[in-house]
Amino acid sequence: QVQLVESGGGLVQAGVSLRLSCAVSARTFSSYNMGWFRQAPGKEREFVAAINKSGGRTDYADSVKGRFTISRDNAKNTVYLEMNSLKPEDTAVYYCAADWGLLLSPYLQPYDYWGQGTQVTVSS
DSSP: OOEEEEEOOEEEETTOOEEEEEEEEOTTGGGSEEEEEEEOTTSOOEEEEEEOTTSOOEEEOTTTTTTEEEEEETTTTEEEEEEOSOOGGGOEEEEEEEEOSSSOOSSSTTOOEEOOOEEEEEEO
16 A cells, blocks of 8 residues: 655745655655646646656646756655745645656546645745
């Protein structure tokens, strides 16, 4: 059983930075591509960023490109999302997800395991 636990969310002002963490309980963490998604009230869950198994390749949604950075530490079974220059429209519940697949994906379906989410609220 793979469990994902997000942390690091909170209430912040626009323009500041925040780092989310996702701790993964899996013997073979390095076998998973990892993704971050978010869901704002009344909206569908959307892709934010993804990183491949080795950490050598990343992908980002256009809305966060240049502001957010995804990284992972395979020795610590943890994936991170560094969020800079936060905007009120970044307000959402942020979820991390793990995918066994070969290809890095921005879609929800390939991801096999999901965390419970952490709330990020950005005030203007």
